[in-house]
Amino acid sequence: SIPVLNALKEWLDQIAPKVLPDSKLGDAVSYTLNQWEYLTRYTQDGRMPIDNNLLERDIRIFATGRKSWLFSDTVEGARASAVVYSLMLTCRASRVEPLAWLRHVLTELPQRAGDADITDLLPFNFPKTAAA
Template sequence: MAHVRRKFVEVEKTAGKKAKGGTAHAVFDLIGKLYGVEHQAEKQKLNPEQIKALRAEKSRPILDKLKALLDARVASTPPKSLLGKAIGYAIKQWERLVVYLEDGRLRPDNNLAENAIRPFAVGRKNWLFSGHPRGADASATIYSLIETAKANGLETYRYLRHLFEHLPAATTDAQRKALLPQYIDPQSLIMPA
């Protein structure tokens, strides 16, 4: 959904003030309403079954309007235009766009996954300049520790500080293993005020 939204945002930016009230703006508005339903579910802390029911009640009609709008505009919009490409992409992805209605554990987009890998995508070019294979190995190790710490709910600075303070004293594999992020209790990293 985020990718579809982004394509219509590009259309709006290109069209400027002319886009207000146009197809791109209408699509953008409907997608905004879909995310409003998601925000409501999050705010109410609904469980997956309740989220599925909420989506059936509120998101399904919005998606039906969105699909009807796309179907109505596809024939009258030049397919090579920016708007035509956005409409074509949305229609082509439709089955993937609506699958989240079937399960309250799913999300309408993959933003969480993309945000998790973004540091690696950005860093990929920098890693070409590690200077030496050992430097690249060291970078990979530290990035892995940091991301694993985040995934385990640890504050990275506190975890790394804990690791660097205790690693020199670890003399066995078991002691070193105990310092890995997945074996650390987040409460043990709380620093005194």
């Protein structure tokens, strides 16, 4: 990606002074140059995705859920829905299969004291718990 991005940057720098700033091409060139740091950030860390499609997909769930939450009977019901959404998205972000995680938690949780530390049951800790 880096050689392609370097060539693109060089081309943008060359064409920028030649295009009309208020044209569609001028807007595109200006926007790309202004966002260059963000566009190329993924090349500095191999763990970073090239795009934010996963995050956008996760946010869409909350945007569509807002309409459903309007019909929650109580504030606690709406809060419970939000917690479930959050846990399922944490499973997805942690690359944990939600149903397997939920089965594990619902089996393990009743065996614990009410004041027990349950952070080991969170989705991002599930692979460690499952391997033990």
